[in-house]
Amino acid sequence: MQDKKITDLLESFQAIGRTKNQGYTRTVYDQAWCQAQKQCVNIIKELGLVPWVDEIGNLYATADLTWPKEPVILVGSHLDTVVDGGLYDGLYGALAAVLSVSQIVKSGQRMGRPLVAVIFSEEEGSRFDATFTGSQYLLGRHLKDFEHLVDARGQTFGQIRQAAVAALSPFVQTASRLKIAQYLELHIEQGPILEKAGTDIGIVTTIVGQERFLIQLAGQANHAGTTPMDCRDDALRRAVGLLADLYRELAQIPDLRYTIGKVQLEPNVANVIPGLVTFALDLRHQDQSVLSEAVGVVAELVDRYRAKLERTTAVMPTQMDAGLQEEIAGACQSVGLTHQFLPSGAGHDAQVMGEQVPTAMIFVPSVGGVSHVPEETTTPADLENGQRVLTAVLAKLVG
Amino acid sequence: MQDKKITDLLESFQAIGRTKNQGYTRTVYDQAWCQAQKQCVNIIKELGLVPWVDEIGNLYATADLTWPKEPVILVGSHLDTVVDGGLYDGLYGALAAVLSVSQIVKSGQRMGRPLVAVIFSEEEGSRFDATFTGSQYLLGRHLKDFEHLVDARGQTFGQIRQAAVAALSPFVQTASRLKIAQYLELHIEQGPILEKAGTDIGIVTTIVGQERFLIQLAGQANHAGTTPMDCRDDALRRAVGLLADLYRELAQIPDLRYTIGKVQLEPNVANVIPGLVTFALDLRHQDQSVLSEAVGVVAELVDRYRAKLERTTAVMPTQMDAGLQEEIAGACQSVGLTHQFLPSGAGHDAQVMGEQVPTAMIFVPSVGGVSHVPEETTTPADLENGQRVLTAVLAKLVG
Known part of the structure; x- marks a missing residue:
């Protein structure tokens, strides 16, 4: 497997978790996820690296059988998907991490720091009401914070986690928590900015902060035929006013x-006046003060319409490390690719890592800017460009 | 059962088809419907009348074992309910019809025309994609027009109709189609007008015409975090504009x-831009020309928003018979009750009957104007008032 490319590695996942809509569904610990994890182990071994798994199901690849005690350069992304998602979200960066580590190991370059690839168990939150459980665990979060969670079919996180990790254990080493010096993540952009600008590589400056609300307006349900217009308390009619505002x-x-x-x-x-309208509002900005201003505007309008406001998500913006951003820019120049700086509108494991260690993200263009759908795609040239830049940055960092 | 009141008769249905929300669900030919029909047969017999059933499951009550060949005065309403409906919609008028016929027969009054009570099998359309099947059948519509219909569980109208009618056959006579001279229906108002005005009895002038549409706006679903505002085709944002207009x-x-x-x-x-919005619009007016004007307004707006319009219901307004309205007004005066004329915003069997025979409807007040919900109710005094007026009108008509 000396000359495998990132596109070859991705191709070997095309039959795993494929849905009838030609998308992919791999939610944490399900059958497709286990199958994909096993395929990752095979790839790690074929590339001459050593596979490891920790108790939450994060998979790691190292140069040899020594589990590093000192701080490592960590590179990776996640294995899970949204329901009916695409092939590239998460998996691209995870496989590229393994491939780049193997190429650096193979090059014989002297490594000043251990280099570890990670394939996080879960990021999307598609099965349980929790996101980023893999990266949170690695940074010290307790397993018991998640074990009680129950999925739509009534299975607990704890039960299925143990079964999934046990299934893989015979084929891999047992990993413990790492000390992390720096974290790098390669990912598809999932938006249209790089494609529109014709830029090869995106360097993330900030992962945006996010606030999410449920807004509810109550009226009185009643018969659409017999209730005069002036006797109605139509929840939708008021909601339309609020939505327009x-x-x-x-x-x-x-x-x-x-x-x-x-x-x-x-x-x-169809023939009943709406008695209750509930809608979800998602706000994102890279500057927390602007996000807070927006929340103030929402609260005032909701109040004016006598609606109820419930906050369901609040994530602060996360700054990417300035030094690492410069390293990526330098690597782009060294391999002859154009780059631009941009914020990430989507959440990533790098957001969790970035709160504790110097972190950076590399983006490649998404065709048509679409993501989280079966049509999600990136050209083979861009997939290879991103992985080449990742290798170049890592080679510099470990040197 | 000489002195039974309408409230006593209604009370005997309180345990039939009761739901966990304290409402009633009796969809045509289901178990609760069969049980309720059997209870109607018991009441008809106890009141000294003769029960009959036709092949679609309409139940009739006559003075004796003679099935009338000449045109009859027909009075009634329907037995079925919406899902989680109230006790009074349909059942009140059906039981009052049987009670009024029995009182007139018992009074020994000479009858110039046969008097028949009818309990229509179905009016609400809650099980199959068809409404008014009982009254349509009575007016000559072929059974085969309905037999192929399939309910949500995959059962056909034909199969379950035969089983339901066969179950009742041993206890009743077999009815054929009637010739109808006039049709009268007593019903709860289902709206707030009589209660607000403090009027005892409503006399329906027109049953409104109804047009119902599905309106659809297509956009492009995409990631809420990564898609810039100026790259969006948000179907909901456009829909809110159309709804407000x-x-x-x-x-x-x-x-x-x-x-x-x-x-x-x-x-x-929550985190995906809406790709498609579909909504239902219900329009009602007693004047077809105004209804058509409204449809024109809708079509123009839908066009302006590049949306799609599909008409799913179109029912013309039905005029109630002027002479019968006067008879009802006279009967109210004779029993010392106030009355007012009003249109019906809801559909009724009287709408189907009114297209072919002189028809009228009597309304009693609905508490709070609510209907099609478990809280639907009418005071005992109003229930008895309505049935007294019905008896008085029928006594006049058969005389």
């Missing part, structure tokens, strides 16, 4: 991303 | 009732 007011805040993605009515029947 | 423009049309009761998003996930 939210779209208009939030548009005034520069660079804010705001999305109303989910709306639910009760009883949601 | 619909509410504003339709409010200009006098006496129009317009309801958006159902809204569905795809994929309807």
Whole structure:
């Protein structure tokens, strides 16, 4: 497997967790996830590295059978997907990490620091009501914080985690927690910016902060035929007013991303006046003060419409390490690729890692800017470009 | 059972088809429906009348074992309910019809025309994608028009109809189609008008016409975090504009009732930009020309927003018979009750009957104007008032 490319590695996952919509569903610890993890172990071994697994199911690849005690250069991404997601989100960066580590090991370069690739067990939160459990565990979060979580079928995180990790144990070494000097993650952009600009490589400056709310308006459900217009308390009619005001007011805040993605009515029947409307509002910005300003605008409007506001997510923006950003820019120049700096609108493991260790992210263009759908794709040239830059940066860092 | 009141008769149905929400679910031919029909047969017999059933499951009560060949005065309502409906919608008018017929027969009054009570098998359309099947059948519609319909569990109308009717056959006579001279129906108002006005009895002038549409806006689903605001085609954002315009423009049309009761998003996930929004619009007016004007307004707006419009229901307004309305007004005066004329915003069997025979409807007040919910109720005094007026009108008509 001397001359394997990143595209070859990705191709070997095309039959794992494939859905009828031609997408991929690998939620943490499910059958497709276990199968994909086993395939990663095979790849790690074929590339001449040593595979390890920790108790939450994070997979690691090292140069030899020595589990590092000193701080490491860590590089990786996650194995799980959203439901009916694409082939590249997470898996691309995870496989590229293993490939880059193997290439550096193989080059015979002297390593001043141990180099470890990681394939995080879970990032998307598609099975349990928790995200980033793999990276959180690695940074010291207790297993028992997650063990009680229950999925849609009533299975607990604890039960299925043990079974999944036990299934892999005969084939791998047992990993304990690492000390981490720096963390690098390669990922598809999942947006249209690089493609539109015609840039080869994106260097992430900040992972945006995110606030998510449920907003609820109550009215009185009643018969659509027999209730005169002036006797109605129509929850949807008021909600439409609030929604229109939210779209208009939030548009005034520069660079804010705001999305109303989910709306639910009760009883949601054609001939009944809506009695209750609930919708989700997602706000993202790289500057926490702007995000807070947006939250203030929302709270005021919600109040004016006598609606209820419940905050369901609050994540602060995470700055990427400036020195590492410069290293990536230098690596792009050294391999002859163009680059630009941009914030990440999506959450990543790098967001969790970045709170505790110097962290950076490399993006490659997404065709059409689409992601989390079966059509998600990146050109083979861009996939290879990203992995080449990753190798170049890592070679510099371990030197 | 000489002195039974309408409230006593209704009370005997309180345990049949009761739901965990304290409502009632009797969809055509289901177990609760069969049990309720059997209870109606018992009541008909106890009141000294003769029960009959036709092949679709309409139940009839006559004075004796003679099935009338000449045109009859028909009085009744329906036995089925919406899902989780109340005790009074349909059942009140059906039982009052049987009680009034029995009182007139018992009074020894000479009858110039046969008097028949009918309990229609189905009106609500809660099980199959068809409404008013009982009254449509009575007016000559072929059974085979309904037999192929399939319910949510995959059972056909034909199969379960035969089983339900066969179960009742040993206890009743076999009815054939009637010739009908006039049709009368007593019903709860299901709206707030009589209660607000403090009027005892409502006399229906028109049953409103109804148009129902599905309106669909397509955009492009995408990641809420990574898609810049100026690269979005957000189906909900456009839908909110259309909804606000619909509410504003339709409010200009006098006496129009317009309801958006159902809204569905795809994929309807908090962190995905909506790719598709579909909503249902229900329009009602007693004047077909106004209804057509409203449809024109809707079509123009839908066009402006590049949305798709699909008509799913179109029912013309039905005029109630002027002479019968006068008879009801006279009967109210004779028993010392106040009355007012009003249109019906809900559909009724009287709408189907009114297209072919002189028809009228009597309304009693609904507490709080609510209906199609477990809380639906009418005071005992109003229930008895309505049935007294019905008896008085029928006594006049058969005389």
